[in-house]
Amino acid sequence: MEFTDMSKYDKIELARWVVKKGKQAGADDISVDVIKDRSISVDFRDGKMEELKESSQNYLSLSVYADHRYTSHTTCDLNKDSLEKFISEAVAMTGYLNEDPYRSLPDPKYYKIRNDIDLGIHDDHYYDVTSEQRVKIARDLEAATSALSDKIVTCNASYSDSRAEFVKINSNGFEGERQSTYFGVGVETTVKDVHGGRPGDYDYIGSRFFKDISSLERLGRTAFKRAMQKIGQKKIESGVYDMIVENRALTTMLAGIRYPLTGSYLYRKNSCFENKLGEKIASGKLTIIDDPYLKAGFSSQLYDNDGMATKKRALFEKGVLKSYLIDWYYSRKLNMEPTTGSESNITFALGSRSPEEMIRDVKQGIFVTQFVGGNSNSLTGDFSYGIVGLYVKDGEIVHPVNEMNISGNIMEIWKNLAEVGNDPYQYSSIMRPSMYFKDVHFSGI
Amino acid sequence: MEFTDMSKYDKIELARWVVKKGKQAGADDISVDVIKDRSISVDFRDGKMEELKESSQNYLSLSVYADHRYTSHTTCDLNKDSLEKFISEAVAMTGYLNEDPYRSLPDPKYYKIRNDIDLGIHDDHYYDVTSEQRVKIARDLEAATSALSDKIVTCNASYSDSRAEFVKINSNGFEGERQSTYFGVGVETTVKDVHGGRPGDYDYIGSRFFKDISSLERLGRTAFKRAMQKIGQKKIESGVYDMIVENRALTTMLAGIRYPLTGSYLYRKNSCFENKLGEKIASGKLTIIDDPYLKAGFSSQLYDNDGMATKKRALFEKGVLKSYLIDWYYSRKLNMEPTTGSESNITFALGSRSPEEMIRDVKQGIFVTQFVGGNSNSLTGDFSYGIVGLYVKDGEIVHPVNEMNISGNIMEIWKNLAEVGNDPYQYSSIMRPSMYFKDVHFSGI
Known part of the structure; x- marks a missing residue:
């Protein structure tokens, strides 16, 4: 389930509209990125403190090329009325800079991207992952790690995932888009050192796919072993x-x-x-x-x-x-x-x-x-x-x-x-x- | 002139609406921050490269307290339909966490803020500053500094300013708001060291008020002197x-x-x-x-x-x-x-x-x-x-x-x-x- 209803095609349409408006406002060339991302992280500390944080954003980046001058602009207000004003002011600002003859969009001969390759960077099951699962992963890892030894002073287990969509358009003939997902789990422990101090260490795994987030107990064992190795x-x-x-x-x-x-x-x-x-x-x-x-x-x-x-x-x-x-x-x-x-x-x-x-x-x-x-x-x-x-x-x-x-x-x-x-x-x-x-x-x- | 037309009062109204929706969705308490900020920076390097970057954002942060459970959420999609879904999902997520009896909004007895004090952190002339002025400040400083000595190898002068508006509401009786502005100028130089390497140093000033951004030539002299002091x-x-x-x-x-x-x-x-x-x-x-x-x-x-x-x-x-x-x-x-x-x-x-x-x-x-x-x-x-x-x-x-x-x-x-x-x-x-x-x-x- 999505937090906003702007599809990949809506974003491409929006980017094309921005290019058109930028040219109408006087730009020679325009580059537009439309980016949407969402991330969720869960932290468990010492069986006592839990945090779930979620962040979701849409934003648009605009590069303006006008009379061999260049400026760049970012906004997260994607309302078309606001954007129209944003674009015309962006183009106007560009006029205040000196000429820089090296600023331009790339030669289109470099745009021949390998559309035959599947990068495998998006987990289509991202939206099947529930917050109940996210919380359980961090909670279970913290509990399993803390139980390893009474030498452990603190233990912090965390889970995070994110999903992002990118659309990029250059007004001289480039259109690209990409979606990706990311999942990561880590655990940190500190242990008591009788010589003073409290050495700590961590272990971590990450993947583009949720199914790879497995066999997590070994993370706790490695983090604990690494921390113990620092004693003395x-x-x-x-x-x-x-x-x-x-x-x-x-x-x-x-x-x-x-x-x-x-x-x-x-x-x-x-x-x-x-x-x-x-x-x-x-x-x-x-x-x-x-x-x-x-x-x-x-x-x-x-x-x-x-x-x-x-x-x-x-x-x-x-x-x-x-x-x-x-x-x-x-x-x-x-x-x-x-x-x-x-x-x-x-x-x-x-x-x-x-x-x-x-x-x-x-x-x-x-x-x-x-x-x-x-x-x-x-x-x-x-x-x-x-x-x-x-x-x-x-x-x-x-x-x-x-x-x-x-x-x-x-x-x-x-x-x-x-x-x-x-x-x-x-x-x-x-x-x-x-x-x-x-x-x-x-x-x- | 503003990039979006949401006034201070609109933001307070929005935050109150979010509190109401959060409680309807099942939260015991809600804390909401609505933040709008805009920043512009200009960089001049070696008389050859100029950059003007602008960034503008609105976002909303939401903390949910429900059944002694707690989560936090951020979004920059302030459309009310999107927000309503965002809020109800945020409250639902909170249910997956364990109880943490220490999570709550503050006791309202701590909310007695000193509204008699004027902090003087907002320059009411912020919108009078033009991008032409911003560019000229960085350009003139770079030129004046580069001209100080032929020992200077690189010189980078930069100007930035920003304006932010904050609204905060806690559902148990706190409402606060604040606007602030910031202006800063700096210059970095590196100089040739015959012993090898290229020592560099900087100088910088900043203020809440544009009028204080003056007497900038001394920044270049200080940065140059500091870099020269590092030779050998x-x-x-x-x-x-x-x-x-x-x-x-x-x-x-x-x-x-x-x-x-x-x-x-x-x-x-x-x-x-x-x-x-x-x-x-x-x-x-x-x-x-x-x-x-x-x-x-x-x-x-x-x-x-x-x-x-x-x-x-x-x-x-x-x-x-x-x-x-x-x-x-x-x-x-x-x-x-x-x-x-x-x-x-x-x-x-x-x-x-x-x-x-x-x-x-x-x-x-x-x-x-x-x-x-x-x-x-x-x-x-x-x-x-x-x-x-x-x-x-x-x-x-x-x-x-x-x-x-x-x-x-x-x-x-x-x-x-x-x-x-x-x-x-x-x-x-x-x-x-x-x-x-x-x-x-x-x-x-």
Whole structure:
């Protein structure tokens, strides 16, 4: 059952009407997005506090191109009288800006989207899920997890789902639409540490389909085990050690190499990857493929934010930088081919061993399970991050570690990538496996 | 001129109608917020790229209390047919939750708001500001700043303003409404550093009134001076030094002592301030007053998120912890008096000297201008933050510093607060002056 009765076709009609009104008001070109989404989340804390939150919205985004000038506008008042005023004022505002010859809609030759592909990102049974089921999932997971041990101090289980509809029209010949659903469940626990403090950890799953939200008790067991492993955290001596980064933590380090790939960083000469296309940046173990067509992927899409058709392509291949992330606007400013401005699903060439197997090879090192704080300089490549993890000696976990930093440079650490795990993270569009780096500089805080 | 024609009175009528419909659908009590806001921002980059973005929204938030159960819901579809369905489904969902005897609307005795006070948070000339003026402010500031020096590599000037209207009704006898405006201008520059990298910094002003957005050239000069001061950043030897924290940077450290004051942290036994009301936590120099009635303050308000009347009160007085931040729900769970769940304007007892004057007393120390990353444990009080600043020796600035951390414990560092500056930060609701701390542990990363 829907909260508003605007169908996909109504939204396409509305977007076409906005294009017509924008042109009548004096725009040369118009891009319109009409978006509807609804999300529901349920939280259970410590058997004592429950929350159900629901959020539902419709909104319209409008980009105006007039006399080589450009502005963008968003409203959630979709009443046609209000919209007509909104559109004419938006076009009038555009006149106050200076000309920017690089602002335009994409060349329509980039609009040939692969309509033959079914992305599998919508659960047609979304409306069959009841709030009774939503509540029961979070309640049962909280109860099962809390019952695991009297060492648990706090436990928070949550369920969420969402459904979104998107329509996009560019006035020079693009029309696209997409519907997607998402379901996620997670649990966090904290445990008593007699040394002081209260270490905590979590586990999480997500899917495009409700049927995949199953076997949830293991989430509680994993969250509890991870929290218990943090009891007695301490520093080790500063020095150069091996580092295995658990898949869930790796996003922090990946952000350091993703931002410098973008058109805006390159244009502002703020990228350590400038003029490095085709060069070897990382060890041969690093292959990153952007795959927009992945079935049920969390960022699967046939067209990008500009309306340009997406393509499967390598960003890094055996360590060699193969592609930047260039949207339409920066392609014109940089005089480069557009490649889409952001990634879809980020996938990796996998290795054959699990992190547990890789740990057995470590003479002395740290298995990093979380990064906390820190930063990475996109121009110089220098980075420093706080870490939490487990100290490993002669292939065995010795004790948990915190209050340490790693530091180094992007151009060096990725060359020290010695092995890639066989465990891609399943619950994010960044499907990174665990990774083993040699010779990383650790220091106590 | 308004984008939608719903007046303050229409919103109050709508909220009353929602209360009536919610009760008809079976709710015992209803809380409704109707919010309308509009914001416009203009960005100029390097004389080459301009952006004007506008966003306009109306939305309604609904809290349902039924049979000691509670849920919350948000929608931006304010059509009455859609709303009627939304409300009845919201009330039905509430039935699936367990009872929570602590969920209720506040006792109406807390609703006596000070309607005699004019907060001065709305600029009645908001609609006289034209987009031509908005664009000119950002364009002129970018041009004036870029012209300051050929050492400037990038320059980004931005202007933004917003106007919001709020109506809140609780079905047991509260009705409140408020309108506010906001105007802000900032500029960021980066400069070339021959040692590598490209240090950058910013300056910013904001006000409730458009007339205060003046004398903007000084923003560019300050941003440029601050960026130039970062050229040649390096570490110093790890050790215990004096630290003066510049007012703009201090929010990071203040967050460490604000979260543990809240009801949710206390209830979850995750607060280093549990059972410490009336105890001396900090040096006698620390007095923090929460002032909801500050004329033109950025968080001035007559009632809080629950609808309870705000009060001016001390959080810390001469180092002694005077008040927690307890909203209605946690007041019932913790069996304490409610004090409002979040602060309004945070003001400080000031000292008599500027940071420049305090620096002259420093034998050896660091003037911290930014914190980068790090974290603070709300239960143990342990913290660690990355810092950027200036090394000071015998009262003189020697060279810029980066890649260092400070670490310590909340219960110790605030006792080492030796002096408070005379320079409250004017452009935030957290009006913190610069502060001088003795004996802080610094370490290189």
